[in-house]
Amino acid sequence: MEFTLLGAVFVGVVPLYLVLYWEAKRGNAASCTRNLWDVALTALVVGVFVGRLAAMVADGVNPLTNPGDILIVRGGVATGPATAAALATVAWLGRSELWPVFDGLAAAALAGLAGWHAGCLVRSACLGAPSELPWAFAQAGSPITRHPVEIYAAVLLGISAAAIALWRSRGRLLPGLPAAAALICAATVRLVTEPLRPTLGAGPVWWYVAGIVVGAAVAVARLRYRTTTGAGNGDAHPANEAR
């Protein structure tokens, strides 16, 4: 049995928790009464489950006749359905205070993703396309040096998480904007690093483009909402009145 995936998940969950803890300490998530840690973990589990089911169906494996295969996550998790299911779970669990819940999870989710990518060090799965750049390295016994593509993704996502956390700590923001920015950041980082990843096909590039489009649409809609109501800095949302 191999447990390196679990190790990588642990490396992802720790920064997620730490950012939630830091934001709660600073009062960033004060407008949200939900336990964001519970919401994040539930969304993670639902996302992985749905993504695994989608991958099985896409590969022609019947989940009803082969239910044991659902547990073998290493067999593949479809990124798009997993993300959509995780977002839908967050929306459902936080339906009474939608934007504060999404915003409260924005920086933490990016930090968690950064940790998951950095977890490649546990899984020995950091390498991508061949490269001769000074920081490229080779797997044991190989003369071919490669881009440490998962480390690139971890660094970019980590910077995005820090930027959004700091942005939120600087003052009141229009509800929904941090969440939209986080979605755009996550999708963009995956999109720009995808060409450097080894893959058997084209990769889920269209899902990443869809993530950017949805994030941008949410941001535009929220900005238009502010303009049409005349409210600014998030004061239009009842949940922010407690801030």
Add this chain to the structure above:
Amino acid sequence: MRRSILAVIVVVLAASCGGSDVDVSTVPELPTISSQELETLLAESAEPVVVNVWASWCVPCRSEAPLLDRAARQPGVRFVGLNVRDDQDGARGFIAEFFPDAPIEHYFDPSGDLPLDLGGTRGVPLTFFFAAGGELVNLHNGVIDERTLALQIDEIKAR
């Protein structure tokens, strides 16, 4: 009531997803191969070879089979399946379900000793990556994921 009907429809639809319609009787018996024959096959191969060790009773093998099916369709690499500690009926049923038309050469090793001779273990699944000429480049224990498989194929192609 409506929810129950919807649930039944979803279950029926899901049950009809996937699977293969290939008749097991159309799958030929797997040839038995000795350690020496396998080593000769690897040494004489002009293309790099991926050897996947599987068994029909192995649940993780089912999980990685669709990925191997996709990878085997890539040009420039040869795929060999080594069925171990199994019976012909089980092996053929597995091929009919998961590799009905994949370009993979399957061999039969009822003793399960060949992976040990290649430098592996008795566990399944196992995936060996050989450069052209038979040099063992990498051995992956357990279920393989797409990134690892693509990376290792790239490695053996580049050797």
